[in-house]
Amino acid sequence: MVLGLLIAVGEMLSPGTYVNSQFTWLHLAGSPGTFPNGVSLVVGTLVDPLSALLLLVVTVVGFLVMLYSIGYMHQDRGLPRYYAELSLFLAAMTGLVLSNNLLEFFLFWELVGVCSYFLIGFYYEKPSAASAAKEAFLVTRIGDVLFLLGIFIYFYHFSTVGPSGGWAANGFVFANGTAPYLPVVSGSGSTLLTVAGLMILGGAAGKSAQFPLHVWLPDAMEGPTTVSALIHAATMVAAGVYLLAITSVFIGFTSTDQLAIVAIGGFTAFFAATMAVVHPDIKRVIAYSTISQLGYMVLAVGAGFAMVGLYHLFTHAFFKALLFLAAGSVIHAIGTQDLFKMGGLRKSMRVTSAAFLIGGLALAGIPPFAGFWSKDDILGAVYSQLGSHPLYWPFFLLAFAAVFLTAYYIFRAWFLAFSGDHTRDPTLPHAHEGPWVMQVPLVILSAFAVVAGLFIFLPNFQALLLNGAGATGIPPVYGPTDLALSGISVGLGVAGIGLAYWLWGNGRVYALPEDSPLQSVRKVLLHRYYFKVAYDWVGLRLVYGISRGADFVDRYVIDGTVRGLERVFGSVSNGLRRAQTGAVSDYAGYVIAGLLGVFVLLLIVAPYLLSKMGGG
Amino acid sequence: MDASSFIGPFVPELLLLGAALLIFLLDVLGIRRNETLSTVAVAGTTLALLSVLGDLGFAPLSVFATLPANVIDAAPSTTGLYAFTSLGLIFQGIFLLSALLVSLASASRPSGEKGAPIFYGLLLLATVGMLLVAVATDLIFLLLAIEVTSIATYLLVAYHRREARSLEAAMKFFIIGALSTVLSFYGASLLFGAYGTTNLVAIGHATGAVGYPVLVLLGYGFLVAGLAFKVTLVPFHAWAVDVYDGAPSDVSAFLAGVTKKIGLFAYFLVFLGPVLYLRTVGGSSPFAGGPIDLGGTLTITLAVLAVVTMTVGNLLALLQKEMKRMLAYSSISQAGYMLIGVTIGTAPAITGATMQIFAHVLMKGGAFLVVAGVGALGVGPLIDDWKGLGTRRPLLGAAFALMLLSLAGVPLTVGFVSKFVLFSAAVQAQGYYIWLAVAGLLNSALSVFYYARVLKVMFFDTAPAPSTPPVTDALPAGGLGYGRAIAIGFIAVTIVAVGVYPQPILGAIQSAAQHFVVVGA
């Protein structure tokens, strides 16, 4: 991990350098048709701006979360399992970040997936945890399968031609910072490439919990909060965005793909935010916000600004981890996740509340906190692209609206948890800060949450982003260029906070009037647009029903036929046996019958057949 | 012909006759100990077997050779009654082997048993009849030889004069036998009318050049039906099951083992003539321009009989409850396989059929011997009475399992080799014959079911508390008695040995069959 950190820092200091090494992992035989000289699937490492960026996140956040866990998890059983799986995850994540081709990427991609599966199911005695783990695995699996198909297409159709360095016959090593593959594609190839891009999008959507594969992430909150912070906020879920980013940088998307990505991203950003608005569970609120933020990143990548997306990923990782850890220490202290039971924790847990506040401000995009810069970049970047396709508009607006919601729900959470002067549920134990190992990470992350955005003003960092984009399309805008735009977004943010304060501030609890038309909306939101219900129905009723039916057919139709055959033979046998009467005159009768039969054969049947066969 | 040249060729037959007479003599002298008599019978059959093998030219046994080499496979005369083909000698060997094994096994029958002399005497006489069948070239000579065997076997079945079942079996055997005799002789008479001779070689050559097609066809029809009784073709088979069931198991071993085989050899002699003639003349009708193609007609008829026989036999065996009847039906279906060889009539096919006959003597004879032995141990007639036998008596169970697997045609057994050669021959003959192979193979697949069922009963079903206290160990060798134990052991070993390396035997049969195809017709 430290090593990873060094690599990352080194990359920071000397942006745009590439370290690339590889060896053959699997050599497939060549066949005359397809791969004349066979194919080697290679495994290698590639350190470039993108990976460096993510590597930094992984290592820093990973380290802090490990530290935090010491305090947070101390009274849990199965700690060895916990740390083993966590370390495995970090290793896999590092591998994923450093991998230099899609296949290797996929290998680690699956590995982090399975780690998350185990960690979500860490409290496996809890049925809810077990089922959440299952859900996470299966939903992401759908994405993975699509991803795999994407790999095939790239591999099969684009692996033997293309820019030097990458796409050689020995697999599809990323082209080192050279122009993306897209320009090379001829017309016919481009449809395939579109499909491939969509498949990649599918994979990313699965991992990054984008609509419609978003259902698993909120449920994944069944895992320990530390896991949520590391895997389901900072790193793994970001891998989807990272995938899109590297694809767009090294391979490139067709415009259709880009539109699709923008659509998914923009919509998800808003869609998830709405669900966060009403949810009573503090962790799930943050989870929804994660989905929504990931939506922003996807949006950015889709619009062609891979590095901007990653920039947001970078900042988001810190403040979102911060939020989670803060929430974690709250849960650690009072043992509930229900916002409506909390309240007045500001006094008893100063560090935590401060940390959560900072995280909230960052998330709400209030300058100068980290979230502001990156989110503002995204909006700016997309805004600059609105011309390229009319359909960008609605999603841009959705994303914009989401800014307001974001500010509102996160501060709703903050006010509910920390404002006021006492907990609403008196039964809760008296809250107190966790041990130092839990506070230190909070402090550090808070620091990052404040300054991470400002990195953009470091020339090295800027260069990093610039080089990272490689020769990709548009050089992105950095810093608040379009003041009006920024102004509006900040304004929306402030407005959101204001609304939150008006409804929930100072321990107020706003109850939506029963007759209000919004009730129905609220209900829908609380039920998460009934997605989970629908999926369960498909999974349990439909698929399982079908398989039950198939099982029935298998047992009673297919195998029934076999057994039926046995029975037929049996009955024939019994029928024949009845002829064995034991009466000798019957036997003599058979002989005579046989004699006549032979005559029939000799004198009638045989000549007839012979005439048919023509001499036999 | 002077005595020497007459006596010479018939040494084996005379040996057996001598043994039989000696046995009757001992009977008269009051020496009726089973062991003694069996020893005499064994000695006689062994000597005869040795001389036959010597004649076949097995170098180490050449001292026993009694035939001048030039006699064997010599071009047959169109007038003689008998000729020595190497195939015939091989059949003699098979018959003698079976007789030898049966008399050896019978050594283990209770000492004081009544009618032991009759048993051995008739056994030997029946064998004499068979040996004569194997050398016949004249239709009447052939039929009479068969009758010698038949009459001996009628009595053999009945030699338990107090056994109602045996007598009933004998009665059925006799009536159907007599009927078939009538039919075959009638057929023979018609052929005599058509050809003016009863010499098979003459008939074989004359097939092409004779009027009265209907007369000929009727004659062959009667012969097919009459001989089918011995071969136990469906629907001429009904007697066999009851007889094998009712007869003492040792006798059943003999009947199922070999008596049907003389019928088959008779088929070779009688029907291969015309069929082969057609082959050699290239399929042209014997009644050139005439209405009927004799060879083709017979081929089709026999083919139909073969398929019907194997199928019905298997189906009948499928759900059979009694062990002996199951074996009986299975040997009926086996007859169907053998008939394929006659139907195709090429040298490979005859090789296959002969091999199948050899295998069947071992497998089926062995199986019945085991049944007899197990019966002596107080195990009932039903298959279910054999529950757990395989685990109680591993060796006996293994031997029986081996025989069943061989019957089922599982590789590394002689049964597989024979079927393999037979069906290969069918495929090799190509044309429509491949369907005979398909039918036969499907049938053997069907047959696997009932063999496997017996295995299942013997090894997997747990035995109930022994209802009847086993009479075991009244005799040595685990209640089997040495004679039977040796016989069974020998058979088991041979099944595997030949199954693993069949080349010597197959080679001999093959060359014999080639001579037969050239000479026999």
Added chain:
Amino acid sequence: MTGLPVADLLVLSGALLAVGIFGLLTRRNFILILIAVEVAMNATILNFVYFAAFAPTAAGLSGQAIAVVLIGFAATEVAVGLAIVLALNRIKGTINVAQATELRE
């Protein structure tokens, strides 16, 4: 050997054979069955004798010889049959074959 009036012979011997077989099929009494067999057998013998008359000398002689042999053979067969009848009678007390159906499915 053309011109042989086969037809009328076949009528005769065929009739004999038919009678024999009919008896064998319908009679239940073992003795009667034996007789029926004999009748049928005679059809064969008749054939041989008749054909022998038309056959070339050697074959003709052999034909008559065969006839004689067959007569002898038939006698043996009957003897064996009778032996079985006696034994059967002693055990079952009847010679009605229809009552001997112990061996059956």
Added chain:
Amino acid sequence: MFPVLSLVLATLLLGTVVTFVAGRYARWVALATSIVFLAETAALIWQYPGWPGYTSGAVPGFAFQESYAWIHLGWLQVNYTVGVDGISLVLILLTAVLQIATVVYSWEETRRPGPWFGLVLLTCLGCVGVFVALDILLFFLFWEAVLVPMFFLIGYWGGPRRRYASLKFFVYTHVASIVMLVGLLGLVFYSGATSFDYSSVYLAGHGLMTVTQTFLFLALFFGFGVKFPVVPFHTWLPDAHVEAPTGGSVLLAGLLLKLGGYGLIRWAVLILPLGFHEAQPVLFVIAFATIAWGSIVSLAQRDLKRLVAFSSINHMGIVLLAIALGSSLGLLAAVLLMFAHGVVSALLFMVSGSVHHTYGTRDIPSLGGITPSTPVLATMTMVGSLASLGLPWLISFPAEFTALLATWDGLAYWVLLPLGILVVTAAFYIWMMQRMLFGPPRGIPETVHDLPWFEAAGMGLLVALTIVLGVLPFLLVNLITSSPIAGFPGP
């Protein structure tokens, strides 16, 4: 040269015989035999000269070839001919591994250990024979010889319905091999091959007319297909598996199913290219049906063993698909898959066996949360399941990846079907784990002990293999790619 393959067969034969009579010491003899066998296999691989090279039309050569006259009747020329190429070697290795694993796993078999271990060895002997046989009769002989020991293994040591299952297995598969035999004989005699040897049959077979080739191919395919098994001729498998003793299931799934795949490649696809080409559509349809059916049906299973059995059907369906593609990539994938599935399914059957005699039931719904009481067993279950659903870094993934890539290569978007089925496969494994391993403990007896050492050892071997070859697949692949499929022309 030194008859090394005969030596291998002899080793197993000797081992079998001795084991049968060894009584209480049977297991030691069996273990010794397995170790020697494994060593010999290692030596084979070590000495393997690699594929002599393949030019279309020429007869492929084989390594370590031996040939002795066996039955020569002029029209019937049968030899004892053996030899190996990469495909056979991989499968022989599989046999060696599974044999040793099985022997160790069933270390404390108390019911007639002599016959038990003897029959286990005999089964392996038959399989090795099939893999090395280069003569049609020899091939068929071993092919059939496998049935008998398996019949006894199921019938004597099996579960409650073992009698029915064993009979069904025996008859069903025997019928299939009979049809196959017709095909093989036809192959020899219709092609006018001079002998039953692979080489002559190969040449003659290529010379046959398309129609003849097609009929022969279909006959052969039926024979091999039942062994696979392919839908709808698969129903013997669940019964056999559910009733078979654990060791039996392991050999059944691990080896016997592979015989079908191997036979199809060696004796049908490579010999009858034209017929294969004609039959390809049929193969595709059946393959897809098998893949989908196996996976979907296993989703509905309550019995752990039945579930694994159907998942085997699903995997063998992928094997068939890979073979049906007829590309070198496909055949490579098929062999990889066979090896992977051999190891993984063996592991899973051991798991279900252990679950059965640890908890007295294999009924998934009535179990739950067994992880705390038997962590080792639970771990084995997870590794097995994850491997079987094709998780990277485990042995199945490289195989499935190759197979799917080959499918895309051959069938383009049809690959979506197997890909979609991957999700279902994942679903039933994950669901099974959720119900059985996780959640609150259910249906757990008071006194539960984790795996005894020998069971753990047996599985551990397979787990180790699963992981090692999953991380370093080239170890296996380089062995195969030096075999004829490397140059398989592909229709």
